Amino acid sequence: xxxxxxxxxxxxxxxxxxxxxxxxxxxxxxxxxxxxxxxxxxxxxxxxxxxxxxxxxxxxxxxxxxxxxxxxxxxxxxxxxxxxxxxxxxxxxxxxxxxxxxxxxxxxxxxxxxxxxxxxxxxxxxxxxxxxxxxxxxxxxxxxxxxxxxxxxxxxxxxxxxxxxxxxxxxxxxxxxxxxxxxxxxxxxxxxxxxxxxxxxxxxxxxxxxxxxxxxxxxxxxxxxxxxxxxxxxxxxxxxxxxxxxxxxxxxxxxxxxxxxxxxxxxxxxxxxxxxxxxxxxxxxxxxxxxxxxxxxxxxxxxxxxxxxxxxxxxxxxxxxxxxxxxxxxxxxxxxxxxxxxxxxxxxxxxxxxxxxxxxxxxxxxxxxxxxxxxxxxxxxxxxxxxxxxxxxxxxxxxxxxxxxxxxxxxxxxxxxxxxxxxxxxxxxxxxxxxxxxxxxxxxxxxxxxxxxxxxxxxxxxxxxxxxxxxxxxxxxxxxxxxxxxxxxxxxxxxxxxxxx
Ligand SMILES: C[S@@+](CC[C@H](N)C(=O)[O-])C[C@H]1O[C@@H](n2cnc3c(N)ncnc32)[C@H](O)[C@@H]1O
Numbered sequence: 001x002x003x004x005x006x007x008x009x010x011x012x013x014x015x016x017x018x019x020x021x022x023x024x025x026x027x028x029x030x031x032x033x034x035x036x037x038x039x040x041x042x043x044x045x046x047x048x049x050x051x052x053x054x055x056x057x058x059x060x061x062x063x064x065x066x067x068x069x070x071x072x073x074x075x076x077x078x079x080x081x082x083x084x085x086x087x088x089x090x091x092x093x094x095x096x097x098x099x100x101x102x103x104x105x106x107x108x109x110x111x112x113x114x115x116x117x118x119x120x121x122x123x124x125x126x127x128x129x130x131x132x133x134x135x136x137x138x139x140x141x142x143x144x145x146x147x148x149x150x151x152x153x154x155x156x157x158x159x160x161x162x163x164x165x166x167x168x169x170x171x172x173x174x175x176x177x178x179x180x181x182x183x184x185x186x187x188x189x190x191x192x193x194x195x196x197x198x199x200x201x202x203x204x205x206x207x208x209x210x211x212x213x214x215x216x217x218x219x220x221x222x223x224x225x226x227x228x229x230x231x232x233x234x235x236x237x238x239x240x241x242x243x244x245x246x247x248x249x250x251x252x253x254x255x256x257x258x259x260x261x262x263x264x265x266x267x268x269x270x271x272x273x274x275x276x277x278x279x280x281x282x283x284x285x286x287x288x289x290x291x292x293x294x295x296x297x298x299x300x301x302x303x304x305x306x307x308x309x310x311x312x313x314x315x316x317x318x319x320x321x322x323x324x325x326x327x328x329x330x331x332x333x334x335x336x337x338x339x340x341x342x343x344x345x346x347x348x349x350x351x352x353x354x355x356x357x358x359x360x361x362x363x364x365x366x367x368x369x370x371x372x373x374x375x376x377x378x379x380x381x382x383x384x385x386x387x388x389x390x391x392x393x394x395x396x397x398x399x400x401x402x403x404x405x406x407x408x409x410x411x412x413x414x415x416x417x418x419x420x421x422x423x424x425x426x427x428x429x430x431x432x433x434x435x436x437x438x439x440x441x442x443x444x445x446x447x448x449x450x451x452x453x454x455x456x457x458x459x460x461x462x463x464x465x466x467x468x469x470x471x472x473x474x475x476x477x478x479x480x481x482x483x484x485x486x487x488x489x490x491x492x493x494x495x496x497x498x499x500x501x
Pocket of ligand 1: 142163167169184186213227229230244245
């Protein structure tokens with residue numbers, strides 16, 4: 001039987017079994033599920049040993065990596081059968097039954113538009129492997145994966161590219177918004193996982209192409225590019241393992257530079273690329289500015305958000321541990337030293353992590369250069385917020401101060417005003433605006449800005465509000481305008497005030 005037919009049967013079996021994320025959690029309960037998330041398998045394995053039914057069998061086989069009796073596997077996969085599972089390369093017969101070296105699990109992936117639940121095919125993680133991961137490991141859904149899924153702009157486009165697709169979920173999400181999706185990876189094993197993930201979830205039209213960076217799509221252009229590239233900075237030395245799934249084989253942050261610069265030749269005019277990345281703060285040159293410079297030199301609009309910054313030793317420890325080497329292992333200090341030498345050779349003071357949004361300007365002339373450091377918790381669906389802010393940037397770029405003053409604005413629905421009083425004092429000692437969504441920004445308010453924002457109901461122009469405020473506060477209107485308009489611009493750029501028309 002052909003592979004497509006076998007995958008169809010597997011899909012039918014998973015569906016009939018009710019192999020959903022909540023059903024899998026129910027097999028071992030929320031506490032064991034939490035332990036699993038931390039990388040401890042034992043509580044789930046113990047609970048699953050007592051559970052019966054197809055979901056428990058599938059969870060033991062595909063999530064916990066335990067062998068199951070052949071008759072149990074056959075009963076859980078009645079259409080595919082054990083032979084079909086073996087033919088698909090998703091299982092093998094072992095002395096005690098059937099085992100799988102693949103992870104195939106239902107995953108809930110929320111964003112602002114709702115929740116996708118997909119069966120994701122990947123390699124088992126570190127907890128199941130029980131040590132260092134192989135160089136050609138295919139990554140499952142991790143924190144960075146979820147972040148980029150939530151960042152994808154919820155706007156319809158014609159074509160999208162997922163560069164470095166791994167297990168394929170970015171391509172699946174992109175397919176929600178794009179008519180045609182191309183997914184690339186340097187790893188044939190990753191492409192195989194991604195193809196299976198797509199087929200199992202009934203997203204059949206993704207084009208999968210093997211190759212490095214933009215090379216497999218040279219000469220083609222896309223309205224949207226999404227990429228969670230292998231950005232982990234790794235010393236380029238023979239005695240330091242290179243992991244295909246996380247490190248692109250170049251020195252320092254050169255891979256990120258290549259992805260950023262290369263976007264200019266792979267985007268359609270007006271097209272947008274979104275990526276996650278690490279960047280190096282070298283000497284006095286902030287990484288954030290280096291990324292903005294690469295984009296500007298390539299003729300791209302850019303918005304770079306640095307979410308965190310860590311020192312070289314912390315960064316090295318994280319990625320040495322991620323590779324499966326623990327503190328106390330003989331290799332730990334040797335690897336740490338290799339990382340520190342590598343950073344020292346480029347005078348790297350710290351390493352930033354964040355989000356990059358690039359756009360090939362339709363006019364041919366880049367005009368957006370926005371870089372900011374925004375830590376703190378964010379929700380699942382930042383993509384919609386980014387889209388609002390990008391629209392706001394375009395709206396602002398077309399308006400000088402006179403045009404902005406003539407505009408009518410409304411306060412965004414997620415913005416609230418906070419007032420803090422000394423006990424017993426009727427006048428607030430501090431006021432601020434708080435954004436409920438997006439990056440949860442806060443903006444300090446004085447009486448003038450508070451009054452202006454409070455009057456933005458879409459009826460009066462900013463100029464009319466400024467005039468009324470000037471008389472109320474007995475201030476010079478021109479001075480008030482000069483003081484407040486830049487703040488109004490910032491509030492619009494951050495989606496806290498919205499154009500009324
Ligand atoms: C961090 S994983 C991201 C996987 C997936 N897109 C996600 O969001 O979880 C990076 C992927 O890039 C692939 N990769 C590594 N080097 C590459 C290169 N030079 N060109 C294209 N893909 C590459 C890896 O095989 C891996 O699948």
